[in-house]
Amino acid sequence: MASLIRKFYTLTLIRSGNKVLLGFKKRGFGQGKWNAFGGKVEKGESLEEAAIREVHEESGIEIVGGVEKVGELEFTFEGESNLMDVHVFAAKSFKGEPVETEEMRPQWFPIEDLPYSQMWPDDYLWYPIILKGGKFRGAFHFQGHDIILSQKLEEVNEF
Numbered sequence: 684m685a686s687l688i689r690k691f692y693t694l695t696l697i698r699s700g701n702k703v704l705l706g707f708k709k710r711g712f713g714q715g716k717w718n719a720f721g722g723k724v725e726k727g728e729s730l731e732e733a734a735i736r737e738v739h740e741e742s743g744i745e746i747v748g749g750v751e752k753v754g755e756l757e758f759t760f761e762g763e764s765n766l767m768d769v770h771v772f773a774a775k776s777f778k779g780e781p782v783e784t785e786e787m788r789p790q791w792f793p794i795e796d797l798p799y800s801q802m803w804p805d806d807y808l809w810y811p812i813i814l815k816g817g818k819f820r821g822a823f824h825f826q827g828h829d830i831i832l833s834q835k836l837e838e839v840n841e842f
């Protein structure tokens with residue numbers, strides 16, 4: 684099997700009561716999908732620092748109470764050599780109002796009514812785990828950006 688190039692990303696869930704803040708990706712990778720806030724981890728920054736930076740860059744929200752690791756995902760793509768190593772966090776507390784940026788249009792969604800049909804196809808499998816306070820590890824092998832060819836997903840007790 685050809686070797687894969689592993690790159691690190693973060694995704695951070697921001698929850699307030701029964702609502703979750705998602706961003707509609709207006710351009711670039713994942714365009715047209717609602718997603719949590721996140722992106723590439725830069726050289727010299729920790730996963731947590733990257734998560735907090737991406738939330739601020741993409742939504743204007745300031746995470747004040749730190750983030751908690753809630754999941755680890757690996758994404759691979761048929762015919763491609765990249766492996767996306769995605770560390771999923773939940774914000775402990777935050778301040779500020781979300782603002783639209785060139786990349787993202789933020790919107791609050793009720794937990795019972797997330798727009799899964801307009802999100803990545805893996806999301807409906809692991810969002811419920813986070814929302815009930817659980818943790819998970821998963822791997823999804825994609826054909827393009829909308830079809831999952833194979834998957835593994837397990838709940839874990841701790842990271």
Ligand SMILES: Cc1cc(-c2ccco2)c2oc(N)nc2c1
Pocket residue numbers: 692693694712713718719721722758767769803804805806825
């Ligand atoms: C293949 C894939 C990629 C991402 C992604 C983009 C940026 C960081 O992660 C996903 O995010 C979600 N929720 N599912 C995803 C599937």
